[in-house]
Amino acid sequence: MTGMLEGxxxxxxGGGTGLGAAIARLFAGEGARVVVTGRRLAPLEEVARAVGGxxxxxxxxxxxxxxxxMAACDAAFGRLDVLVNNAGLSGPIAAAExxxxxEWDARFAVNTRGVMLCIKHAxxxxxxAGAGAIVNVSSRMALxxxxxxxxxxxxxxxMHAITESVAQEVGRDGIRVNTLxxxxxxxxxxxxxxxxxxxxxxRSAEEIIDESYIxxxxxxxxxxVDECARAALYLASDAASAVTGTHLVVDAGxx
Numbered sequence: 001m002t003g004m005l006e007g008x009x010x011x012x013x014g015g016g017t018g019l020g021a022a023i024a025r026l027f028a029g030e031g032a033r034v035v036v037t038g039r040r041l042a043p044l045e046e047v048a049r050a051v052g053g054x055x056x057x058x059x060x061x062x063x064x065x066x067x068x069x070m071a072a073c074d075a076a077f078g079r080l081d082v083l084v085n086n087a088g089l090s091g092p093i094a095a096a097e098x099x100x101x102x103e104w105d106a107r108f109a110v111n112t113r114g115v116m117l118c119i120k121h122a123x124x125x126x127x128x129a130g131a132g133a134i135v136n137v138s139s140r141m142a143l144x145x146x147x148x149x150x151x152x153x154x155x156x157x158x159m160h161a162i163t164e165s166v167a168q169e170v171g172r173d174g175i176r177v178n179t180l181x182x183x184x185x186x187x188x189x190x191x192x193x194x195x196x197x198x199x200x201x202x203r204s205a206e207e208i209i210d211e212s213y214i215x216x217x218x219x220x221x222x223x224x225v226d227e228c229a230r231a232a233l234y235l236a237s238d239a240a241s242a243v244t245g246t247h248l249v250v251d252a253g254x255x
Contacts, residue, residue, distance in 0.1 A: 003031045004239065008032050008082055009032065009077035010034050010035065011080060011084070011122065012035065013086050014038055014087035015037055018187035018188055020036065023229045024047050025047070027233065032081075033077045034053035035076070036054070037057070037087075060110060060113075060114030061109040061110055066118055066120075069118075080129065080132070085114070085135070086137040089106060089107050089110045089111060091107075092152075095147075095148050111152070132174070133240075134178070135179075136159050136162065136179045137179075138159050145157075160247055163179045167244045167245030171245075178235045178243060181251070182223060183249075183251025185223050186222055186225070194209060
């Protein structure tokens with residue numbers, strides 16, 4: 001442990017699995033007191049036990065849940081210094097003319113509205129602490145949208161605009177806002193996406209992985225979850241003290 005987040009308190013949404021859980025483990029190892037949140041309590045409690053943190057079940061699209069989440073962090077640890085907006089919904093894979101608008105709305109509820117709600121309710125706590133860091137976890141799809149992915153791509157692209165706008169609002173308060181843009185990683189969300197593509201395209205998962213994720217990457221491999229977690233740590237820590245309003249891409253050099 002190098003203590004990069006020593007004495008700080010962090011809220012990590014989508015913290016029960018995948019990248020969120022990896023960020024929680026790394027942040028705790030660097031001295032942070034961690035609150036993990038998501039809709040399902042059981043995986044959150046498992047992560048919280050492992051890192052000595054707090055598990056709070058919450059829907060990031062619900063105003064009352066989000067306000068209570070940030071208050072719970074303040075009550076447990078007396079402060080809130082870092083917010084990682086990692087909760088997100090992938091999919092649907094659908095052309096615009098057949099898009100189920102309920103599915104579209106669901107992506108914006110979590111991927112966009114949820115980010116803004118968490119920022120809105122975290123900022124008063126960060127201002128009281130005198131500084132803060134917000135890391136919004138986006139997707140390469142926001143920068144390079146693909147056919148049949150308009151709902152997910154648009155909801156994540158909106159996150160980039162939120163990052164740049166809010167960074168300008170709160171810089172004077174010592175609060176930094178950045179976006180982490182991961183490439184494809186072996187996570188439960190990616191597994192589900194690949195399985196859906198395999199069904200839709202009539203191809204094997206292995207073929208899709210090699211063609212879409214491995215071969216287009218300069219490094220000819222996946223991005224590992226822990227690699228993205230370390231990038232989140234950088235953005236959340238004083239190592240990035242002069243970095244705000246930017247988008248850090250971690251994608252193994254995909255073309």
